[in-house]
Amino acid sequence: MEFLQRLDAIVVFTFLITMFFKTSIYFYCSLIGIVDLFKLKxxxxxxLPIGVINxxxxMVMASNFSEQTEEGIIPH
Structure with a gap:
């Protein structure tokens, strides 16, 4: 049963890596979209400016995870 006790660290590590790549992809897509929108070379x-704005x-939209979850829910 020692394996089950160490499984939580693997899950947390996987979650962090996944969120890093997801955030990186969203950042890159928003960057390319803004460059294309304003026709920058x-x-x-x-x-750097887009990173600071993000x-x-x-920080302004939600101060914790609960507020972030409520902000992301679309009311029907």
């Missing part, structure tokens, strides 16, 4: 000049909006 180079996406490197806008990486961090600011993530």
């Amino acid at each position: 180079n996406h490197q000049q806008i990486v 961090i600011f909006l993530s």
Whole structure:
């Protein structure tokens, strides 16, 4: 039964890696969309401002996970 006690660390590690890749893909897609929208020649000049805006909006929209979950629910 020692295996079952160590399984939670593997699950948490997998969750963190998955969320990292998901966030990276969303960030890259939003970056490419903004570059295409404003017809910029180079996406490197806008990486830092978009990152700062994303961090600011993530803090303003919800201060904890419960608020984030409520914010994401679409009322019918």
